[in-house]
Amino acid sequence: MHWLYLAIAVAFEVTVAIAVGKAEGFKNRKWTAITLLSGAAATYFLSRALLKLDVGVGYALWTSVAGVGITAIGALFFGQRLNLNKAIGMVLVIGGVVGLQLSGSA
Numbered sequence: 001m002h003w004l005y006l007a008i009a010v011a012f013e014v015t016v017a018i019a020v021g022k023a024e025g026f027k028n029r030k031w032t033a034i035t036l037l038s039g040a041a042a043t044y045f046l047s048r049a050l051l052k053l054d055v056g057v058g059y060a061l062w063t064s065v066a067g068v069g070i071t072a073i074g075a076l077f078f079g080q081r082l083n084l085n086k087a088i089g090m091v092l093v094i095g096g097v098v099g100l101q102l103s104g105s106a
Contacts, residue, residue, distance in 0.1 A: 002052035005045045006061060012042035013066035014073065057100050064093045 015038040023031035050058045074080035
């Protein structure tokens with residue numbers, strides 16, 4: 001169940017990143033509300049996942065998977081450039097996540 005909680009936390013964290021970009025410095029109330037609510041939900045589900053995962057591993061997985069997801073969504077839907085250096089960085093992050101998972105923490 002902790003992996004499901006972590007996946008939900010990642011989805012909400014990706015939502016935070018998208019929403020904060022649209023919140024216009026918290027001037028847009030709708031996107032500000034989405035940012036804050038998504039952030040609270042992300043934190044809640046991360047805390048549930050951390051009941052079983054080591055804190056360092058869980059937090060690293062949460063931030064890194066969300067970062068890769070945000071970068072991919074930016075390239076696919078928001079016209080942001082995905083160059084070779086970003087792609088290599090994403091591969092390295094994914095490799096690190098796999099290494100953490102294989103460390104046997106959960």
